[in-house]
Amino acid sequence: LVPLLVSGALLPAPQNITILSTNMKHFLVWSPLTVPGEAVKYSIEFQGEYERDYANDSWIPIGECTDISATQCDITEDISATVPYNLRVRAAQGTEVSRWATLNGLFNRVTTSLIPPMLTVMADGYHLLVELEHLGPAFEFLVLYWRKGQENQVYEKVVRDSNTTVHLETMEAGAEYCVKAQTYVEAINRSSNFSQVQCVKAAD
């Protein structure tokens, strides 16, 4: 439902405000205002639990999300603690400003959706290697690997730096090895599901 402005009426507040949070990246999203005349700009403010409890319920503007035309903005930088946050958006057209529209309910980053990581498994001669998706400093990876046919003997490796190729194992000639991985975010003490299994074969 997109609000339509009747001329002379106050600029309506943005609607359908939601948070899209995946892998600890948080975006605030809302519906565009359809109003005749000048372009509509939007501004976001946030309020952590600290601001509510200790700083007179104050709100803090997000510089990068002030007077923007887009109807979404990356607020990750300011959702920087595992506490509930309040968020609000308002519209402006020329000198006219709408009411603030507040996100329905508080947002805590502990609820972010953790997606199984992308990985690339390689056999370099007899070396079992894996490359992991780079997701930022908040992420660790649990990598499980085993020799095909010996599923009861699974090995694991915790990877904190996903910038480099990881050497997992020196393989038996001609044998096939399989790998899967999941992410872990210590700040919220949660893990993703495991990725798809990928298998490669060692040189003969």
Added chain:
Amino acid sequence: LKQLHFGHCVVSMDMYEIRKGFGEIKEMTQAQDQYTSIRLLHRSYSLQDTKTEDRCCFFHYLLKFYLANVFNQCQANSNFHQRRVSRIANNFLSIKKELTLCDTVTTCPCGKEAIHRYEQILSRFERMESHSAALKALGELDILLDWIDKTE
């Protein structure tokens, strides 16, 4: 995360977020400190040298001190500064909430030493003009973070 063990209590601190936030305002904050001869977080009251049984309480006092007396006095600066202070403050609040949970199961006793050390800091703070004192305390956050890092 840095994990602090106080008896049965384990409190985790996102040092990365806090140091990142502080690192971005440290220079401008310390540059505004007019009382360079005064130090609030004096080495003689350091957390790591506090008796183990008193550390939890002393640490709890320090968290409450920063939350109640320091951060809200330092909000007025630029939006850039305000957002960094908010990052630090909300992380402190998150830690304090964890510690408060521990406190309810009395694993955070307050002995004389903890109270004495905190009172030393508070009395120095209260002798200064409030905004300047808050600015100094904020500028000394790296001392506190180092204390925490050194606390086993």
